Amino acid sequence: MDIIIGKSAGFCYGVKRAVESAENDIKNATEKIYCLGEIVHNKEVVNGLKDKGINFIEDISEADSTTIIRAHGVTKQVYKTAEEKGISLKDYTCPNVIKIHRIAEEYASKDYYILLFGSKKHPENIGTISYCGDKYIVIENEDDVFNAIDVINNWNIKKVLVISQTTFKLEDFIVYSEILQNELSKDTEIIIKNTICKATEIRQLETEEISKIVDVMIIIGGKNSSNTKKLYDIAKENCEKTFCIETKEEILDTNFSIFEKIGIMAGASTPQKSIDEVCELLKQKDMSF
Ligand code: SF4
Numbered sequence: 001m002d003i004i005i006g007k008s009a010g011f012c013y014g015v016k017r018a019v020e021s022a023e024n025d026i027k028n029a030t031e032k033i034y035c036l037g038e039i040v041h042n043k044e045v046v047n048g049l050k051d052k053g054i055n056f057i058e059d060i061s062e063a064d065s066t067t068i069i070r071a072h073g074v075t076k077q078v079y080k081t082a083e084e085k086g087i088s089l090k091d092y093t094c095p096n097v098i099k100i101h102r103i104a105e106e107y108a109s110k111d112y113y114i115l116l117f118g119s120k121k122h123p124e125n126i127g128t129i130s131y132c133g134d135k136y137i138v139i140e141n142e143d144d145v146f147n148a149i150d151v152i153n154n155w156n157i158k159k160v161l162v163i164s165q166t167t168f169k170l171e172d173f174i175v176y177s178e179i180l181q182n183e184l185s186k187d188t189e190i191i192i193k194n195t196i197c198k199a200t201e202i203r204q205l206e207t208e209e210i211s212k213i214v215d216v217m218i219i220i221g222g223k224n225s226s227n228t229k230k231l232y233d234i235a236k237e238n239c240e241k242t243f244c245i246e247t248k249e250e251i252l253d254t255n256f257s258i259f260e261k262i263g264i265m266a267g268a269s270t271p272q273k274s275i276d277e278v279c280e281l282l283k284q285k286d287m288s289f
Contacts, residue, residue, distance in 0.1 A: 009266035012199040014071040014094030035068040040269030041222035075130035108133035118165025166197040167227035211235040214263035221267025228267030
């Protein structure tokens, strides 16, 4: 059995920075430390930090001392509330997300209508939306693209900015941008900024490459991790037998010894430990058959 592990599998720079800094903060803490939302979409990592003493909360109103802001970033309102409450923030918003906030804020101030590709409910986009002013549409799929085109053409909007969630699928970004360029009125100015982060792009391309040459593909990542879900979709397009798992427990009973080549990729919030455990399990299975 050949196991091919993606070089880009596991924690990205932004997540690594947030998790390591949070671990450091709790080690040196002299007061209660909160974290606003799950620091990453991964139960094992979150539970590990809970065990070390970090208190996870859903709303800044629940905090009364130092609060960690995760890599996804937060809304403008969170900073305001923290300031009003006198709460100090450990802000680990990924620089790539901060860049999107700045772009959105700049173009909103110049009266551009903002089209944001990505999930309507994802915390990163909820944060970004707060920088978009009141003229924006979040685009999740092709139907949303055509709805946005109707709105822009019918309302005679003349200035449009296109940005995206950092983990948006690159292929969809290209296709949707082309549709917008072809279908929006010719006198509408469209500024397209590819804000998908490089780490995501590289991971998606590598997933595509590996999934084309293996018999089975295993994607490891949190069930509510949007970047993991995208990796699964990409792999599934090329490799019919694609599994998406959070931990090795989910494949304990699967017989992988019948496959010659197995590909492994993991989302940006998957710790190395989870990847190592899956590889170890596969090696054991190979030897036991
Ligand atoms: S996926 Fe990209 S934008 Fe998101 S935390 Fe990681 S490096 Fe930052």
